[in-house]
Amino acid sequence: MPKIIDRDKYRCELAERAAGFFSKHGYAGVGMRGIADHLGMSKSALYHYFPTKEALFLASTKVVMSRTAGAPIDTMGSQEAQLAALMDVLRANFGSELTLVFDYLRGKTPEEIASDEAMQISLSTYLNIMERIVGPERASQTLSAVMGELMLDYLSGGVLSD
Amino acid sequence: MPKIIDRDKYRCELAERAAGFFSKHGYAGVGMRGIADHLGMSKSALYHYFPTKEALFLASTKVVMSRTAGAPIDTMGSQEAQLAALMDVLRANFGSELTLVFDYLRGKTPEEIASDEAMQISLSTYLNIMERIVGPERASQTLSAVMGELMLDYLSGGVLSD
DNA sequence: GCATCTCTCGTCCAGTTGGTCGAAAATAAT
DNA sequence: ATTATTTTCGACCAACTGGACGAGAGATGC
Numbered sequence: 001m002p003k004i005i006d007r008d009k010y011r012c013e014l015a016e017r018a019a020g021f022f023s024k025h026g027y028a029g030v031g032m033r034g035i036a037d038h039l040g041m042s043k044s045a046l047y048h049y050f051p052t053k054e055a056l057f058l059a060s061t062k063v064v065m066s067r068t069a070g071a072p073i074d075t076m077g078s079q080e081a082q083l084a085a086l087m088d089v090l091r092a093n094f095g096s097e098l099t100l101v102f103d104y105l106r107g108k109t110p111e112e113i114a115s116d117e118a119m120q121i122s123l124s125t126y127l128n129i130m131e132r133i134v135g136p137e138r139a140s141q142t143l144s145a146v147m148g149e150l151m152l153d154y155l156s157g158g159v160l161s162d
Numbered sequence: 163m164p165k166i167i168d169r170d171k172y173r174c175e176l177a178e179r180a181a182g183f184f185s186k187h188g189y190a191g192v193g194m195r196g197i198a199d200h201l202g203m204s205k206s207a208l209y210h211y212f213p214t215k216e217a218l219f220l221a222s223t224k225v226v227m228s229r230t231a232g233a234p235i236d237t238m239g240s241q242e243a244q245l246a247a248l249m250d251v252l253r254a255n256f257g258s259e260l261t262l263v264f265d266y267l268r269g270k271t272p273e274e275i276a277s278d279e280a281m282q283i284s285l286s287t288y289l290n291i292m293e294r295i296v297g298p299e300r301a302s303q304t305l306s307a308v309m310g311e312l313m314l315d316y317l318s319g320g321v322l323s324d
Numbered sequence: 325g326c327a328t329c330t331c332t333c334g335t336c337c338a339g340t341t342g343g344t345c346g347a348a349a350a351t352a353a354t
Numbered sequence: 355a356t357t358a359t360t361t362t363c364g365a366c367c368a369a370c371t372g373g374a375c376g377a378g379a380g381a382t383g384c
Contacts, residue, residue, distance in 0.1 A: 007360095024269055028191035031341060043343090045362050053342065095267070101317070102264045105257070107186055114319025123318055140314070148310025152302070155263070156285055157276025169330090193371060206375090207332050215372065325384100332379070340371065349362070354355100 011049050014039055015059035016067075022060050023100035032056075061104045064097055065122035082133045087146060095154045173211050174225060176201055181222035185262035189219055220280075223266045226259055227284035237294070244295045249308060257316045 021030055021038050032053055036046040050056040077085075105113055113119055130139040130146075183192055183200050194215055198208040212218035237244070267275055275281055292301040292308075 026188055026190050026265065026268055028188050029268075032343080033341085041361095042363050044345090044364080047343070048361065051343095099264045099268055102261045103188065105317075106188060106191075106261055110319040112319070113317070116319075119317065119319070144310035144314045145307060146310065147313045148306035148308065151309045151313060152306045155267075155275070155281060157272040157274070157278075157281070194373080195371085204333050205373090206334080209373075210331065213373095327382105327384080329382075330380085333377085335375085335377105337374080338371100341369080342367105344367080345365090347363085347365105349360105351360075352358085354357075 007049070011059065012063060014046070014049055015056065016063045018056055019060035019064045019100060020096065022057060022103070023064075023096040026099075027057055027103050027106075057104075061100060062118050064100055065118050066125070079134055083142070083146070086129065086133070087150065090146070090150055091153065094150045098151075098154070169211070173221065176208070176211055177218065177221035178225045178229075180218055181226045181262060182258070184219060184222050184265070185226075185258040188261075189265050189268075194218075219266075223262060224280050224283075226262055227280050228287070241296055245304070245308070248291065248295070249312065252308070252312055253315065256312045260313075260316070 017039055018035050021035055025034075032043050032046060035056070036043040039046065046056070050059065105116075105119070108116070126143055127139050130143045134142045179201055180197050183197055187196075194205050194208060197218070198205040201208065208218070212221065239247075266280070267278075270278070288305055289301050292305045296304045
C-alpha cells in the first residue's frame with residue numbers, strides 16, 4: 001500500500017501548512033495550484049486529500065483555531081507575568097491568524113458566527129486560558145483587554161506597543 | 163461636456179459603495195465586472211474612474227477609514243455615556259470594516275503597516291476621538307479597551323455583549 | 325451645424341481559476 | 355511475478371480574471 005500510513009495526520013499537516021498560505025494571501029487570493037506548489041506537491045495530489053478548495057480552507061482554519069488550545073501556560077509567577085507571557089505567544093501570529101479568522105467569518109451574519117462550531121471552540125478555549133490565570137470573574141474582561149492591546153499593536157505596526 | 167459635474171465627488175461615492183462589496187467578498191473575491199454590476203455601470207465605465215482594481219480598492223479603504231473621522235460625538239453627558247454612544251456607532255460596522263482593514267493590511271510587514279498613510283490617519287483619528295472623551299492620558303488605553311470589547315463582540319456573534 | 329469634450333459600452337485578449345480524468349508510478353500482499 | 359491499492363502526475367476543460375481598445379452616446383461651446 002502507499003507511503004503515507006496515517007492519512008488523517010498527513011491531511012492535518014497539509015492543512016496547517018496551507019493555513020499560513022491562506023492567511024498571507026486570502027482565500028480567494030490563492031489557487032489550488034499555488035497551494036500545491038507551496039506544499040511541494042501537484043494540484044491533483046492535493047485534490048486527493050481535499051475534495052474542494054473550500055474543504056481545505058475549512059480544515060486549515062480549524063487547525064489554526066484549535067492550535068492555541070495546546071499551548072502550555074506557565075502557572076508559576078504573578079498574574080501579570082503569566083499574562084505578559086501569554087501575550088508574547090499570541091502576538092507572534094496575531095496578525096496572520098486574525099486575518100485568517102476574518103477571512104473565515106467574511107459575509108457571515110452574527111447569528112451564523114454565534115452558532116459556528118469552530119468559533120465557539122476557539123473562543124471558549126481562550127476564555128478557559130484566561131480563567132486559569134485571572135479566575136472566572138475577570139476572564140471575559142481580561143480577554144477583551146488582551147485582544148484590544150494586541151489589535152492596536154497590530155494596527156499600528158507594533159509602534160504603539162510600549 | 164458630460165453629465166457628471168463633480169468627478170471627484172462621484173468617484174468618492176463609487177469608492178464608498180464599492181467598499182461594502184469589497185468587505186463582503188474580499189479583495190480577490192470580487193472582479194471588476196461584479197463591482198461594476200453592483201454599482202449599476204459597465205466595467206469600462208468603472209475603469210474610466212479608477213485606472214486599476216488596486217486603485218479602486220485603495221480609494222474604498224481610505225473612504226471607509228476616514229469616515230469615522232467625521233462622526234460627530236456628543237460632548238454632553240458623562241464619559242461613560244459618551245463612550246457607550248461611540249461604541250454603538252462603531253459596533254454597527256465593526257465587522258465589515260475590520261474585515262476590509264485586515265484585507266488591506268494582508269501580507270504587509272509591521273514596518274509597512276507603521277508607515278502606511280491610511281493606517282496612520284485612521285489610528286490618529288481614533289486616538290483623537292478618545293482624547294476628546296477621556297483626555298490624552300487615557301486615550302490609548304481606552305481605545306485599546308474599546309477595540310477589545312468590539313472585537314470580542316464580533317467574534318462571538320454579539321452573544322457575549324452583555 | 326459642427327467640433328469637442330466626457331462618459332459609456334461591448335468586445336477582445338492572454339492568463340488563471342477550480343475541478344476532472346486517465347494514466348503512470350509506487351507500495352504492499354499474495 | 356502478479357495482483358490490488360494508494361498516491362502522484364500532466365493534460366484538459368469551461369468559466370472567469372484584469373485590462374485594452376475603439377466606437378458611439380450625451381452634453382456643451384462655437
